Amino acid sequence: MEYSPPPLFKQGAPARVKMMVFACISIALLLADSRVRTLQTVRKVAGTILYPLQMAALMPRDALYGVGDYFSSLSALEKQVRELKRQQIASALLLQQAQQRVAENNQLRRLIDAREHLPIKSMLAEILYDARDVNSRKIILDRGSQQGLVLGLPVIDNQGVVGQVTRVFPFTSEVTLLTDKEQAIPVQLLRNGLRSVAYGRGKAGTLELRFTAPNADIQVGDIVVTSGLDGVYPAGLAVARVSQVENSAAGSFGGVICQPLGGISNNAQLLVLLSVPDMPPRPPDEELRQPRKHNNKMAPIKDPAKEADAAATAAATAAGAAPAATGTAPAANGNGAPGLMPVMPATRPAPAPTGVTETATPATSTATLTGAPPGARPAAATAPAARPAEGPERAKAKEIAR
Template structure:
């Protein structure tokens, strides 16, 4: 009986032979595909059929990679957002500083232009802060006596008058604004030259023209400028614009409200007028008392001639009631000289007592010597009269 292995264990060609056959087929297919390119379609068909299987097989890996990428991207985005926010804040601050610098440069250019137009010397000052008193309109500047600032100097900007220096310290100075209740400035209407005085209204930030006639020629829109009659503010500086005019027929005065032209609430730099144009000196005040009338030379000579007999008569002996005759009063009256203007008058003669009829004979009185003919020529010239001031 012939023995043979079962079919399951039957072996064909050897494994080495099979490997060699497959290797030869593969090399042949590679050469054929590289030379002719006939297997391109087959490759595309096989890849299309196997693609869903490839996607399903790659799902777990893609899920793990996606989760890791999501969390890393989220943390990176949060960090980037924080950086951008910080950069935005810094850029906003830089933008604000640039805008502030641009505004200051524009204001300084305007101040320089106004500085060239204003007569006299000016000084640039910066506002430090407002005054502590909330009921006043005052600001503090960074210029004081060390820089040559004195009280009373006017302060302006590129649009008009701002106020006046009221107090000065070594390194700072206090400026009272025009809108303060205690501040006043003489103004005139630019259109017709009408003069008045503008007073501040306090916290309202406006000015008043007080004591104006109801029929005064002032209309809304008129520009008020400094008149210069006070000697503090130079003439021609812009002050305010008329915004309201109320004329009441029953009242004695009208009401005129004005708005300052200067940027009182918006400025950071101002100009101090350290020297104003010199005005001609004021004329001296006239004396109200009436001056004494001066004597003419002719009147002075006549008074000297009249005074000469009186001086000669003054050398005669004085009569007493005991030895004066009855006709003595007439003689004494004839000898008395009239009062001379400008000279101190002599004492008036005393009245004589009546002489009794039984009185002894009167003692003869020495006759008064007559004035010499050459007395007027020998009389010295009268002194010049003193002027009474």
């Protein structure tokens, strides 16, 4: 058998001829496209047909690029989120501080306004902390004796009374609030002037008006102000608002609960009044007179002026001013003051005495006569000290005593 080549290589022109032909065709197409631009439509159609194949060929590369971009962008986003959170926290802190300063500024403005309307000198003080005793209602201020604070000064805010200074240190002071159980303040209702005393209720944070009549004219919403009777708090300062009234017909007193207007829950600054209202001096205590015993018999009340006049009259009588014809001597009354009451004459006339010795008792007056002649018995005149009936002699004796 003889070998024969495939039909393709047997037929047609040689390869060089074919190459020359295709080269000429390519050059012609290039010239036609650049000169006449007749192949633009063919190019668009070919690009449209080949675009899916192109995208399918580029898909692995785009997938690799996408994975890299995803992880890099995720890391950048996490970092950005952390930075934004930090900025948010800082901004929130600044905003909180700004709000606190605004509230403090408003409170200071209100305190300064209240300070201008007060007729008493006052001082601004800041609350440092609460007292350590959990069973009491006390706070510590940043003002002390070095700044002029003393015990008993009232403490207020722009709303009303807060408390009273109870302990003073060189640079700090302790204030007991009105709501403490050991605090009491005299108050009165602003509406009708009804006076009472407000007592603190401790941890409840309220006040109670004790010992009020069940039918007292007290209504919910009434404003309670200081009455100024204690000499510590000036009159007219707001204290509390009545929040609850319990009128019980069976009880002797009614229960009135009040909510304080001033407080420290929303305030950090307070006003300390540096002087208390001027009160009139207290009258001296009356001296208690001890009752004297007169053997259960009534006696006239002593009068210093009358006793002085009676003493002068007795001295004049002893010197011989009284007439001796009657034969009587001035007698002493129940109080021992001679000349205040007349003496009844004796039953028998006694000789004229040269010296008189008197002994006065609450009931009788005895005169012992001395200087009688030798051998004679001394005469004694004893007369009861009973009050005689009202007569001209007694009236004349009163005029002489006066």
